[in-house]
Amino acid sequence: MSAHKLFISGKWVKSTSHQTFKSYNPATEKIIGTFEAGNQKDVEKAVAAAQKSLPFWKNVPAPQRAKILFRLARLLERDKEKLARALTEEMGKIISEARGDVQEAIDTAEYFAGEGRRLFGHTTPSELRDKAAFTIRQPFGVVGLIAPWNFPIAIPAWKICPALVCGNTIVFKPSSDTPRSAIQFVQLLVEAGLPSGVLNLVTGTGKEVGLSLVKHPEVRMISFTGSRETGKTIVQNAGIKKVGLELGGKNPIIIMDDANLELALEGVLFGAFGTTGQRCTATSRIIIHQKVQKKFEKRLVNRVRRLKVGNCLLSKTDVGPLINQRALEKVHSYTLLGKQQGAKLLCGGSSLKGKGFFYKPTVFTNVKSNMRIAQEEIFGPFLSIIPAKNFAHAIKIANNVSYGLSASIYTENISFAFKAINEIESGLVYVNSSTIGSEVHLPFGGIKGTGNGTREAGIEGINEFSETKTIYIDYSDKLQKAQIDEFKLK
Numbered sequence: 001m002s003a004h005k006l007f008i009s010g011k012w013v014k015s016t017s018h019q020t021f022k023s024y025n026p027a028t029e030k031i032i033g034t035f036e037a038g039n040q041k042d043v044e045k046a047v048a049a050a051q052k053s054l055p056f057w058k059n060v061p062a063p064q065r066a067k068i069l070f071r072l073a074r075l076l077e078r079d080k081e082k083l084a085r086a087l088t089e090e091m092g093k094i095i096s097e098a099r100g101d102v103q104e105a106i107d108t109a110e111y112f113a114g115e116g117r118r119l120f121g122h123t124t125p126s127e128l129r130d131k132a133a134f135t136i137r138q139p140f141g142v143v144g145l146i147a148p149w150n151f152p153i154a155i156p157a158w159k160i161c162p163a164l165v166c167g168n169t170i171v172f173k174p175s176s177d178t179p180r181s182a183i184q185f186v187q188l189l190v191e192a193g194l195p196s197g198v199l200n201l202v203t204g205t206g207k208e209v210g211l212s213l214v215k216h217p218e219v220r221m222i223s224f225t226g227s228r229e230t231g232k233t234i235v236q237n238a239g240i241k242k243v244g245l246e247l248g249g250k251n252p253i254i255i256m257d258d259a260n261l262e263l264a265l266e267g268v269l270f271g272a273f274g275t276t277g278q279r280c281t282a283t284s285r286i287i288i289h290q291k292v293q294k295k296f297e298k299r300l301v302n303r304v305r306r307l308k309v310g311n312c313l314l315s316k317t318d319v320g321p322l323i324n325q326r327a328l329e330k331v332h333s334y335t336l337l338g339k340q341q342g343a344k345l346l347c348g349g350s351s352l353k354g355k356g357f358f359y360k361p362t363v364f365t366n367v368k369s370n371m372r373i374a375q376e377e378i379f380g381p382f383l384s385i386i387p388a389k390n391f392a393h394a395i396k397i398a399n400n401v402s403y404g405l406s407a408s409i410y411t412e413n414i415s416f417a418f419k420a421i422n423e424i425e426s427g428l429v430y431v432n433s434s435t436i437g438s439e440v441h442l443p444f445g446g447i448k449g450t451g452n453g454t455r456e457a458g459i460e461g462i463n464e465f466s467e468t469k470t471i472y473i474d475y476s477d478k479l480q481k482a483q484i485d486e487f488k489l490k
């Protein structure tokens with residue numbers, strides 16, 4: 001068992017709290033390591049270090065800042081297998097998905113390294129003669145990054161890479177379920193040559209470390225990914241600073257009666273049970289045309305029952321454990337609720353005996369759109385099937401939730417596909433593909449209760465982590481007044 005520290009001002013240090021916490025392997029319940037339980041004082045030190053390094057870092061030319069990210073990408077590639085195995089051990093996703101998590105970080109580092117030679121502003125004509133007008137991008141200053149556990153390498157990369165290339169300095173607070181992956185990621189940035197103080201890491205609870213960061217007056221921006229409940233607390237405590245929120249989902253797949261059912265089946269299995277259903281974009285509702293409901297259910301249950309749940313390091317395993325005991329209890333409480341509210345359990349519905357937080361892939365049918373299992377984020381291997389009479393009814397059901405992250409439709413009808421793209425209330429829409437699997441050069445984020453309008457990844461990731469400054473240069477040698485001077489052609 002290893003002991004890990006905080007990273008402040010380029011040094012690995014102990015917390016002033018003199019307290020530690022443990023992280024566990026969710027498949028075996030064995031201890032992964034001990035970590036410093038940071039506190040408000042540690043956050044203050046980390047913010048001070050980030051502030052001190054800001055004047056230097058923001059004046060490093062962006063293409064030079066980007067070189068660190070290019071090096072990071074190579075180091076992530078070098079250590080991909082080691083990081084993936086450690087990640088699987090720490091949060092329980094199957095090894096092929098853990099490799100995908102690291103690959104997403106590699107792609108992200110490369111994409112934002114490329115942005116170092118762009119960071120485009122706008123150039124536009126002035127309404128006055130002999131006057132130039134354009135915009136430049138500038139960093140916010142010190143930014144606070146708060147991450148969840150379900151993508152322990154990819155989500156920190158989504159935040160840290162654009163924040164760095166834009167010239168911000170950082171205090172990073174990872175989830176207490178995956179602190180080791182966060183530390184490994186920071187170690188690679190140090191190896192890539194990131195100067196002291198530019199990135200600081202404080203482990204500890206959300207209430208102590210997270211909230212201190214959110215409330216800190218010198219932190220100019222918070223980027224948060226996590227649950228809606230925590231998101232609400234953050235907004236209430238942030239004061240006047242920018243807050244980026246990437247919250248939960250209740251993502252539907254609509255299956256029309258003309259759909260390729262075999263294709264839809266593969267998409268549903270991947271979307272609902274990949275990462276044990278612990279993705280913000282996981283498929284949690286199937287909205288199926290009633291004409292094909294029975295046929296599809298039969299094929300689905302047959303496949304779900306054959307999914308292999310267990311050792312996530314074996315390539316034949318399909319589904320790993322849930323993250324912790326709390327998550328296991330939460331998922332099971334929804335099984336009880338589904339039965340209580342009159343939905344029909346088709347398969348699963350209980351945990352596996354023995355060590356680890358394993359839950360059988362669970363499918364309910366004849367679910368009504370307003371039942372709690374069809375409304376609330378469960379975050380586990382749990383699927384609700386809701387029959388629909390026709391396309392309009394399916395869209396109505398899809399939109400009858402307070403979240404709006406990802407959605408999908410399986411149809412061979414181009415008109416249904418385009419209507420769904422327009423009418424579904426979500427930030428991502430897939431056609432003939434599952435609700436999961438976004439790419440790093442496209443924006444990612446949701447509407448309604450999933451966020452507050454910010455987006456990560458792609459060019460939107462640069463918007464997220466930079467402020468726009470507007471510049472006017474008047475070379476007419478006289479006072480020109482916009483909107484007031486009357487323009488004369490001659």
Ligand code: NAD
Binds near residue numbers: 174209246
């Ligand atoms: P969580 O909200 O419990 O925790 C997220 C982070 O916030 C952790 O680091 C936690 O310590 C911290 N935190 C907790 N309380 C805090 C507080 N009061 N102030 C500041 N920080 C606090 O979420 P989780 O269980 O780690 O992650 C699962 C959730 O994340 C799900 O709802 C999932 O949908 C969502 N998620 C969203 C996206 C997205 O991009 N939309 C991606 C992944 C996960």
